[in-house]
Amino acid sequence: MTIAYQLDTAGAAFRRTEIERRPLGPRDVHLDLQFCGICHSDLVAASNKLGGGMYPMVPGHEMVGIVTEVGADVEGVSVGDAVGVGCIADSCRVCKSCSAGDEHYCDTGFTLSFNSKDREGRVNYGGYASDYVVDYDYIVPIPQGADLARMAPLLCGGITVYTPLKRFGVGPGTTLCVLGVGGLGHLAIQFASAMGARVIVASRSAAKRADATRLGAEVALDPDSAALQDWMGQCDLILDTISNAHDLNRWFPLLRRGGKLCLLGVPTEDLSVFPALIVFGDRSLEGSLIGGISDTRDMIQFAHEHGVGAEIELIQPDDIEAAWHRLHAGDVQYRFVIDLRSLGDG
Ligand SMILES: [Zn+2]
Ligand SMILES: [Zn+2]
DSSP, rough: EEEEBBBBSSSOOOOEEEEEOOOOOTTTTEEEEEEEEEEHHHHHHHHHTTOOOOOOOOOOOEEEEEEEEEEEEESOOOOTTTEEESSSOOOOOHHHHHHTTOOOOOTTTEEESEEEOTTSOEEESSSSEEEEEEGGGGGOOOTTTTTTTGGGGTHHHHHHHEEEEEEEESSSOOOOEOOSSTHHHHHHHHHHHHHEEEEEESSSOOOHHHHHTTTSSSSEEEETTTGGGGGGTTTEEEEEEESSSSTTTTTTGGGGEEEEEEEOOOOSOOOOHHHHHHHHTEEEEOOOOOHHHHHHHHHHHHHHTTOOOOOOEEOOOOGGGHHHHHTTTOSSSEEEEEEOGGGGGO
């Protein structure tokens, strides 16, 4: 049996219980989970604020585990390998998006690794658990020698920032502005610096500005200071990781002609845009959702080669509830990761 931390309804407290995973199919791998990151979207799904909540729910979509069993048709992965599973557990594989490696925009809707039904109609339970079963097309190899706990948050948080950096050509000669130094922002700073871009950060917190500089930002600004004026028209891309209501219009002027402001956070409130800021500056507002499997594999490799990893607070499974309360209050440096190793033998 699988030991899991389950929510019986929206708003319920976590309960340690046993669940059943699907039997290992010919294309499946079975993972003994080692670590799982706690992503803000776990809280959003559990709250059922956007609807679609399936209860009982076992959250968790930033999993790293060790392969313990492989189905008869599985290729390229062996027992003992470290692999990750992010948000995507399956998709149709044949639509235009899937064929292009963008499984997260699958025409039929991709299967999430939790709070979602698999292709045979069974509810998927996520990674706050001792093990996981998934089709091998959707696993992400973790390089040997990598710090598995620091890699876990990259499976969602890392790919969320990597995708737009790649899509908008961030690298030497480009200037990126990161809004918000949190779970996503602290990874965006590291990836963009490793790609050779100039990175500026805006944060009201002096402690976070210090962290941003340590993580590779050239400049960390207080958005309420006059120094912000020096950066008007200087940026090629703004990655906006803020997940609550905020004013977009004050940021567009930082973009040079043709620059883009890309939303990664998903506030549930309306955000207004003053059209002249876009029209006169030839600027655009973009959005980006996680990323496909192939890009996720590239991202993990890149992170390993460049020493990019999440800054984490490692917690034990019985502390998930307390961690959720802290995350809800924005009190984490910068990602909680659950140490699941003790569940494996229990
Ligand atoms: Zn996530
Ligand atoms: Zn598809």
